[in-house]
Amino acid sequence: MSALESRDLSRGAACYGLAVVTVLNFLNYIDRYILAAVLPRVQSELALTDFQAGLLAPAFLVVYFLTSPIFGALGDRMSRTRLMAIGVGAWSLATAATGMMRTFAQLLIARSFVGVGEAAYATISPALLSDYFPRALRGRAFAVFYVAIPVGAAAGYLLGGLIEPALGWRAAFYVVGLPGIAMALLALTAPDPVRGAAEQDASLGVIQPVWTTVGGFFRNFAYSGTVLGYAAYTFGLGGLAFWMPKYLEQVRGVELSQANYIVGAVTVVAGLSGTFAGGYLGDRLSARMKQGQLWLCGISSLAAIVPTWLTLSFASPAPYLIWFFVAEFLLFLSTGPVNVVIVSVVPVSARAMAMAVSIFTIHFLGDAISPPIIGLLADMAGLARAVLIVPIAIAVSGLIWIITAVAAGRD
Numbered sequence: 001m002s003a004l005e006s007r008d009l010s011r012g013a014a015c016y017g018l019a020v021v022t023v024l025n026f027l028n029y030i031d032r033y034i035l036a037a038v039l040p041r042v043q044s045e046l047a048l049t050d051f052q053a054g055l056l057a058p059a060f061l062v063v064y065f066l067t068s069p070i071f072g073a074l075g076d077r078m079s080r081t082r083l084m085a086i087g088v089g090a091w092s093l094a095t096a097a098t099g100m101m102r103t104f105a106q107l108l109i110a111r112s113f114v115g116v117g118e119a120a121y122a123t124i125s126p127a128l129l130s131d132y133f134p135r136a137l138r139g140r141a142f143a144v145f146y147v148a149i150p151v152g153a154a155a156g157y158l159l160g161g162l163i164e165p166a167l168g169w170r171a172a173f174y175v176v177g178l179p180g181i182a183m184a185l186l187a188l189t190a191p192d193p194v195r196g197a198a199e200q201d202a203s204l205g206v207i208q209p210v211w212t213t214v215g216g217f218f219r220n221f222a223y224s225g226t227v228l229g230y231a232a233y234t235f236g237l238g239g240l241a242f243w244m245p246k247y248l249e250q251v252r253g254v255e256l257s258q259a260n261y262i263v264g265a266v267t268v269v270a271g272l273s274g275t276f277a278g279g280y281l282g283d284r285l286s287a288r289m290k291q292g293q294l295w296l297c298g299i300s301s302l303a304a305i306v307p308t309w310l311t312l313s314f315a316s317p318a319p320y321l322i323w324f325f326v327a328e329f330l331l332f333l334s335t336g337p338v339n340v341v342i343v344s345v346v347p348v349s350a351r352a353m354a355m356a357v358s359i360f361t362i363h364f365l366g367d368a369i370s371p372p373i374i375g376l377l378a379d380m381a382g383l384a385r386a387v388l389i390v391p392i393a394i395a396v397s398g399l400i401w402i403i404t405a406v407a408a409g410r411d
Helices: 011-046 050-075 080-098 104-122 125-132 135-146 148-167 169-177 179-187 210-219 221-250 256-286 292-311 317-332 335-344 348-367 370-381 389-410
Strands: none
Touching (some): 011 125, 011 135, 011 148, 011 169, 011 179, 050 370, 080 125, 080 179, 104 125, 104 348, 135 335, 148 317, 169 179, 210 221, 221 335, 221 370, 256 292, 256 335, 292 317, 292 335
């Protein structure tokens, strides 16, 4: 049996499953970031303050993290591909419906239902990947899956920049949302192997009650430290991603469609290269040292502090674009490794719930609160100063990850 094969799952089936969940994750992030691309036009038509605009991101994220534990428990017990299909269909309908909303309250409701659908998908897909690929190749597999984040985000920015000037901001939500309803059927074609299929010790163990499982996560320092660092990381990266197009338009004087193009282009190039490099380096480091994946996360975040600060401080275009690329490359190095750690330090029978608790925590303490906090600070002191909270959050994430790697390595 080759390294790419697991019990009961062929190499081709594993790669096909990876392709399916990656395509769906790509669609996920297009739907998520299309709002940021057209946000100034939404604000203008509906007369929203920056604080109200900042609340549109948490409207999706709050429901996302509240329902994630439910789907996490279901994902450890039921058909994972059927749950994914339900999630993809639900978020696609809600995205398309966003284009029909006429008031701030209606927008909040529509974005909330996007969160329900994404919760079903996001808790389950990493657990599936862990059953497709053995530990030695898991970082690279996760890198392929999570490369959908920068590519999907970039596509969201670029599609918003192209569709909004031609057809209006409402059409952007129809164009990216409606195809996802058909794509939900694709989720049903992905393999759903036995849990633990890719582990050398494939014993599933006893499925514990939900609260017993969650209590075990809190006592697992490697897990809890990783997730807390991930929350700080998500606070910074989520806030930056939400506000960057408007920051370029308002602070840098860049026209909105051009701002979306800049953010999209930098994100896709830096995200692709950073995510793939992170997956490869994480696997290499984990084979040579304890907590190698986590060390990579901590070091890359600390290295990103200065480039992020310079991105938001330089006045002339060339330097801040260069530093923007460097910052995003360093930040995306962590995307695959941090999720590999999360599913690798918990029992096989609790992986979907581990992802669910992680999603709950990183959004509750991260990008559910950073957009409105930055928006509130922008209303008080201007957007140029408000975004400087981002490199502080990135510094906190790097420190937590380094502390966790040291402590877990001694355990």
